[in-house]
Amino acid sequence: MRALVMTAPGGSENSEVREVGTPRPGPGEVSVDVAYAGLNFVDVMARRGDAGYTVEWPHRPGLEIAGTVRELGAGVTGLAVGDRVAAVPTGRGLAEVAVARAELVVPVPDGVPLREAAAAPLGLATSLLLLTDAGRFTPGDTVLVHSAGGGIGSAVAQLVPLLGGGRLIGTVGRPEKAAGVQEGGYHLALPRDENLAAAVRAATDGRGVDLVLDPLGTTALALDLDVAAPGGRIVLFGNAGGGAVDALPPAGRLLSGNLTIGGFSHRGLVAAAPDRVAAATARILGFLADGRLTFPVNELASLAEVPAAHDLLAAGHATGKYVARVGA
Ligand SMILES: NC(=O)c1ccc[n+]([C@@H]2O[C@H](COP(=O)([O-])OP(=O)(O)OC[C@H]3O[C@@H](n4cnc5c(N)ncnc54)[C@H](OP(=O)(O)O)[C@@H]3O)[C@@H](O)[C@H]2O)c1
Known part of the structure; x- marks a missing residue:
């Protein structure tokens, strides 16, 4: 599968889309075929090498996704393969397949486009x-x-x-x-x-x-x-x-x-109180479903367009929210 990889601290010159191994979910986890992934300033902080934001190089960014459930890890209940979901992955979300803890995977109501849903979890x-x-x-x-x-x-x-x-x-x-x-x-x-x-x-x-x-x-x-x-x-x-x-x-x-x-x-809530992040994500998806919230996003056509968009964020030139189209 293809994924965005940041090879060293710096700018888009150190980001590339590469073939990498497809992740499988561990116990209590879910893998997702990513349709859209959100971009966030935290990706830029990691790319810059800000202390505490990058564990290792190369770094695989991406902390919010929407797509369909691909595989359930042991012990996961309440979700099924093929469900439309939004999730906070365990990092590495700017990729065709990402893994998330089940408690941070939220069903996307009918009628809510996965494009907008990808802006919900973070x-x-x-x-x-x-x-x-x-x-x-x-x-x-x-x-x-x-x-x-x-x-x-x-x-x-x-x-x-x-x-x-x-x-x-x-x-x-x-x-x-x-x-x-x-x-x-x-x-x-x-x-x-x-x-x-x-x-x-x-x-x-x-x-x-x-x-x-x-x-x-x-x-x-x-x-x-x-x-x-x-x-x-x-x-x-x-x-x-x-x-x-x-x-x-x-x-x-x-x-x-x-x-x-x-x-x-x-990040602190994801670690210590994931239920609050999931509840907020579900509430947002509810607002989108009943039409009370319309949230225009800037769509990037593929992962290949993400490094240049990260440059815009890093330079303070970005306007509004960016999501990248990743899969079907
Ligand atoms: N605590 C959390 O959990 C959490 C979660 C999400 C986001 N955030 C923070 O919220 C902020 C907005 O996030 P976002 O994803 O929506 O990004 P964003 O607002 O699209 O982009 C970041 C903005 O930060 C401003 N900025 C100020 N100093 C900057 C600098 N030295 N370099 C680059 N930009 C600078 C720029 O706007 P102006 O120049 O107009 O000020 C820039 O457009 C970020 O600081 C992010 O880290 C925190």
């Missing part, structure tokens, strides 16, 4: 869990989302109205992305420059925001604290730049501001 599930679990979103909240033009940012804009609605302010690294972010559902999109704090305060009549979703390590944390309203929650969920992160602010800053800083890790 990207859309993360966006939902950021809002509901980590962010404790309540209807009417004002939410500030950094890197609003990407896969997670675009999904948050689709999900907030489904959760009761709120006011959405997005930030972008490049001003030219702002118009697309507003077209994607944000009420306001702002460049991350020296005027950002003042612009957020002006946009909220000086009150500030109830929730900040921040994947920028700690580079924007001082701003987040500045613009959070009393009772505000700041959720740190990434380190796009890949550098060292700073210490958290003194407790007094949180006490005096009535603020909460929290963290979110999909």
Whole structure:
């Protein structure tokens, strides 16, 4: 079978599609004939060689897939060969066949295209869990989302109205992305420059925001604290730049501001609470099935197109969510 292989740290020059052995499921696992696989920034972090993201080279990326069940490992119940499923694989998802733990394999309802389903297990599930679990979103909240033009940012804009609605302010690294972010559902999109704090305060009549979703390590944390309203929650969920992160602010800053800083890790939940990832994936697939959620994705025609798309993500030029067509 064919799979994407990253041969060494770097860029697309070190990625290639290769023939590799077809994996078989172990006990409690399921193998899937992959129809579509989602691309995520974590693939880029692994490709760059960020600490903790690559166990060995060559590296086989890919952490969300949709397709049909190929084979059941010993002890797996409730699934059958041929079922349409979405899953978080045990890595190596950008391939024609991938293996996943059965508890992270979720049936795809009739009528939901596998193309959109491939964005559910990591990207859309993360966006939902950021809002509901980590962010404790309540209807009417004002939410500030950094890197609003990407896969997670675009999904948050689709999900907030489904959760009761709120006011959405997005930030972008490049001003030219702002118009697309507003077209994607944000009420306001702002460049991350020296005027950002003042612009957020002006946009909220000086009150500030109830929730900040921040994947920028700690580079924007001082701003987040500045613009959070009393009772505000700041959720740190990434380190796009890949550098060292700073210490958290003194407790007094949180006490005096009535603020909460929290963290979110999909990988952490996959390891320690996979039921929560599966439940979020199933909820997303339900939204897609009943038509409440429509989530446009950028389709790549084959695995061969993935390295160039990873380059776009790495350079901060990607817009929206990317999925690659892999099999039939
Ligand atoms: N904690 C978790 O479980 C979890 C799960 C999924 C994703 N994430 C994080 O969420 C973020 C969005 O993920 P995604 O898959 O949807 O990717 P994405 O948003 O499509 O692409 C990443 C975005 O990060 C921004 N960025 C900021 N600094 C950057 C840098 N030094 N190099 C490259 N890009 C930089 C860019 O947007 P701007 O320049 O417009 O800011 C870029 O478009 C990523 O940081 C990812 O690691 C975390």
